Amino acid sequence: MATRIINATLPATDNGWLHNASLTIGGGKITALDFSPTPVIEQGAVDLNGARLLPGFIDTQVNGGGGVLFNDEPSLAGLRTISEAHRAFGTTGLLPTLISDDLAVMERAIAAVDKAFASGLPGILGIHLEGPFLNSERKGVHNPDKFRLIDNNALNLLCSLQHGVTLVTLAPETTTPDIIKKLRTHGVIVAAGHTAATYGQTRLALDNGVTSFTHLFNAMTPMSSREPGVVGAALEDTGSWCGIIVDGFHVHPATLRNALNAKAKGKMILVTDAMPSVGAENKRFQLNGETITAEGGRCATATGTLAGSDLDMFSAVSNTVDKLRCSWPEAGRMASQYPAEMLGLEKTYGAISCGKSADFVVLNERDQLQEVWQQGVRYTQ
Structure with missing residues (x-):
């Protein structure tokens, strides 16, 4: 069953951030990634309320x-x-x-x-x-x-x-x-x-x-x-x-x-x-x-x-x-x-993008580790 994450903030390719990101996770991988100009409301989704992901x-x-x-x-x-x-x-x-x-x-x-x-x-x-x-x-x-x-x-x-x-x-x-x-x-x-x-x-x-x-x-x-x-x-x-x-x-x-x-x-x-x-x-x-x-x-x-x-x-x-x-x-x-x-594993790991393992960390507003996702499984601190 797919998991939806909404209202995440992702690192950009430079040193900035991309806001209002939504991710779909299935089979331990990121299957979809999209952005909205405004925060999203979606029933049953994990709402990160703008928290930053690495x-x-x-x-x-x-x-x-x-x-x-x-x-x-x-x-x-x-x-x-x-x-x-x-x-x-x-x-x-x-x-x-x-x-x-x-x-x-x-x-x-x-x-x-x-x-x-x-x-x-x-x-x-x-x-x-x-x-x-x-x-x-x-x-x-x-x-x-x-x-x-x-x-x-x-x-x-x-x-x-x-x-x-x-x-x-x-x-x-x-x-x-x-x-x-x-x-x-x-x-x-x-x-x-x-x-x-x-x-x-x-x-x-x-x-x-x-x-x-x-x-x-x-x-x-x-x-x-x-x-x-x-x-x-x-x-x-x-x-x-x-x-x-x-x-x-x-x-x-x-x-x-x-x-x-x-x-x-x-x-x-x-x-x-x-x-x-x-x-x-x-x-x-x-x-x-x-x-x-x-x-x-x-x-x-x-x-x-x-x-x-x-x-x-x-x-x-x-x-x-x-x-x-x-x-x-x-x-x-x-x-x-x-x-x-x-390690030659860049096709599978190392970035938050479609097709890669759903591995990321969530930072709170104080730059502290809030939760960890590994292969689509959520571990809260």
Whole structure:
């Protein structure tokens, strides 16, 4: 049975808004979209009274949520908990992210994602394997004992997901252009991260199939006057995407504003790098045998090393408006349209338009999250 939504305000293609929109939803998709010069009165419809909508958020880097770390519970039940925790903050599509681990754990995580698709669990778009093919010089909170090179067994595993998108973060200097090409041939999206690569090595990787950068500025060689590094290559390249964590801890807002100005429009995406503390009362959890504490929005080890984030996607969008001086429509695109394009899912997700999944968030007059719609199902706050 179709659902009608009336008197909604939608983001325009620029930074403005379109008023008096009506949507028809059927089969979890938007089947009709029209506008009226005046507010509409329609019996039985969901009347949003002019509230603003943004497309449902897509997060390509979610390590956990709702008290669950994907590494510790690479199962259908774990995915359900993580997905539901993040949906409460407007994330209607995500890539559960596995931090560097053994191949056996990676295999279980991939199998869990395939089970999620088979069971019809909404919100899971694929998997992000962040490592273990990284450089110990830029390990961050990853366990370097898990690091390894990509051999044939690992290559086959990385290409084994049957449903959805596979995103792999690797240090390009630890592998070869040929392996990057093979991953791309099998449909794997390759990102550079936790890398000590030079500008030249990064350019070579871009030329051979790397299309994105994992948490720009963090755990990678910085840009300097005589060596542009990974950051310089990432900002210069017009075809690749950069994930950014806008929590006020990972990168200074002024640095991010400069990066936004330097990078081609539409190529910066918001990610959370979220840990189990998001959507959970308990703000402490274990990672690699260490206790991680989320305090004041900052996740860190006892020695102060950042360990993912306590950031949710709605806060990331709100911070992008406040700290990076973006409009709500543009911040929304950074959390929906642009990541959908990065994942090659723009025909189905990332915008409020006919034929796409009925995923969107509703803002109240105080710019707070009022409700979330996922595949046409309404979840009120």
